[in-house]
Amino acid sequence: MLTRRHIISTRDFTKEEIDYILSRAEELEIYAQGLGKGAGRKSDLLEGKILANLFYEPSTRTRLSFEVAMKRLGGDVINVSSPDTSSAAKGENLVDTIRVVSKYCDIIALRHPKEGASRMAASFSSVPVINAGDGAGQHPTQTLLDLYTLKKANLLDKLKIALIGDLKYGRTAHSLAYALSLYGAKLFFVSPEALKMPEEIKMDLKEAGADIFESIDIKEVIKDVNVLYLTRIQRERFPDPAEYNKVAGTYRITTDLIKENAEVVILHPLPKIDEIDAEVDQTKNAQYFIQAFYGIPVRMAVLSILLER
């Protein structure tokens, strides 16, 4: 059902499809660990296949975890990791790049500053395109690893989650909110007035039956949720740096704040800047580093399903 498909937006998934990907990730997790229980185990599921990582925006985790996922499955990777060193710097348009690169590889992961770039690329590609982040649009594989983390913590089916921070420009929040509406989660949107979840997304979510509460204050919601999903204020998306300065540093999770809900699980797609106090990293509430690790089995699942023979 998902084989050879493009992955552009979490809106394109059914709940059954997401559950299928997450269960495949569970099967493959044993191959994801270089140390520990999976040490020495190898998979050759994608032997002979090539992933092209086209990243026209900064990335650490997403690009590396796509690369590791492909390699752990026996596949190979080619990379463009900076627009300055590719023909984009000579003025080549994305369409021509995709036309050519899709003949060099079996699957493409694309990160691009323009919203809609992946959907456009998909229509010119002869191989599946995975959206690895398109401007302020979507980041569907991040959502899959967020859901995987929630599933592993046994929280996916009774979820009350606060999405906190930059809900206007944050593509991880957009993708996650859509997917969570399939799981009947209660959604709390916490952001400064200027960075609220876009109206059209809220309308879509309400149409899908989502239960939404909005606030500008974490304290107002912390007792009512089991998960805090923090996001970075997306400085690079602000047309005017003065507007960024007005909202920078609005939220900060501290060990004192967590005392108000000792069981709360804290997630973050990373990178985090100043929205989580360093002391919080040491608490059992902080789950964002294991969340980032889950990017490996989840991307292994996505790649193996899309390229199934």
Ligand code: NCD
């Ligand atoms: C996120 C992104 O690129 O949207 N990072 C990631 O992929 N883990 C979040 C962010 O940059 O703030």
